[in-house]
Amino acid sequence: MSIIKAILLLGGLGLIFGAILAYASKKFAIEVDEREEKILAVLPGANCGGCGFPGCSGLASAIVEGKAPVNGCPVGGAAVAAKVSEIMGVEAESGERMVAAVKCKGTCDKSKEKYIHQGIKDCRAASVLNGGQKACQSGCLGFGTCVSVCKFDAIKIVDGVAVVDEDKCVLCGKCIEVCPKALIVKKPASKEVFVQCNSNEFGKAVKDKCSAGCIGCGKCAKVCPVDAIIFENKLAKVDYEKCIGCKECAVSCPTKVIAGEIKDRRKVTIDEEKCIGCTACARQCKFGAIEGEKKQPHKIDLDKCKGCHLCLPKCKKGAMSLVEEVKATN
Numbered sequence: 001m002s003i004i005k006a007i008l009l010l011g012g013l014g015l016i017f018g019a020i021l022a023y024a025s026k027k028f029a030i031e032v033d034e035r036e037e038k039i040l041a042v043l044p045g046a047n048c049g050g051c052g053f054p055g056c057s058g059l060a061s062a063i064v065e066g067k068a069p070v071n072g073c074p075v076g077g078a079a080v081a082a083k084v085s086e087i088m089g090v091e092a093e094s095g096e097r098m099v100a101a102v103k104c105k106g107t108c109d110k111s112k113e114k115y116i117h118q119g120i121k122d123c124r125a126a127s128v129l130n131g132g133q134k135a136c137q138s139g140c141l142g143f144g145t146c147v148s149v150c151k152f153d154a155i156k157i158v159d160g161v162a163v164v165d166e167d168k169c170v171l172c173g174k175c176i177e178v179c180p181k182a183l184i185v186k187k188p189a190s191k192e193v194f195v196q197c198n199s200n201e202f203g204k205a206v207k208d209k210c211s212a213g214c215i216g217c218g219k220c221a222k223v224c225p226v227d228a229i230i231f232e233n234k235l236a237k238v239d240y241e242k243c244i245g246c247k248e249c250a251v252s253c254p255t256k257v258i259a260g261e262i263k264d265r266r267k268v269t270i271d272e273e274k275c276i277g278c279t280a281c282a283r284q285c286k287f288g289a290i291e292g293e294k295k296q297p298h299k300i301d302l303d304k305c306k307g308c309h310l311c312l313p314k315c316k317k318g319a320m321s322l323v324e325e326v327k328a329t330n
Helices: 002-027 034-042 055-064 077-088 123-128 145-149 174-178 219-223 248-252 280-284
Strands: 098-102 155-158 161-164 184-188 229-232 235-238 268-270 320-322
Touching (some): 034 055, 034 077, 098 161, 145 155, 145 174, 219 248
Antiparallel strands (some): 098 184, 155 161
């Protein structure tokens, strides 16, 4: 009998407390903007923190409160930004897609080591001991701390150096945060040219430690037709606001530390029957590769053409096209 009383007592208390909680949840409920729930529904749910807020719910709340832009999700990209902007009733700002890039090309066969590291395989731990095992104090240690934090399988260690898969990278920023050498940076996805070195040393000091480092010779800056190569602390850097992608810097670099596939540079040709001689293409060319008088069909000097394609969008008559055969310039 006592057991039945105990069950009834506990059941009654449960009902009473349940009713109190139900009343309290309605009485003291905090109203949530319905837009926040809609935005959360279209976000990818990665909760990577790349937006700078604590997860997708944090970003959704920040967008509604005006503390974050509608295109604040690096994982969702333009597609998600469009959906969020529709919910918010604003226009999403269009911008260049950015990806992570590693400022090091010092693979196992190119870089020298001070000692053999036999401790914890973590870049942060290794860097505590005299900057790590590599002779270059600025180089990638290659233990993959960046790999361990990437949720998108966008970064791998290849031959002792971190390599980013730009197709998978969403620029969540996790790899940038954990790199003890600060050699993972942002770059426009559309720009192939990139200086793969992080050293601020010069000339022989660089070559003695790594055969794939920037020696500060300045050849890249001299051949750039638009002054897009600048030097900061003896290290070459690309000004992407100016860079036209001609890859002349990559061709001239003696240590081949500037990324840029030369074989991909397809040159341009002009259909003289369609060309009206407006000179728009010639004015755009930075290499003097387009010849011809005004109102007369123009021609392209293939020896001078670098395949930057700046002239293509300037032709309104469809007279310009890419040469089918790819001719590399070395």
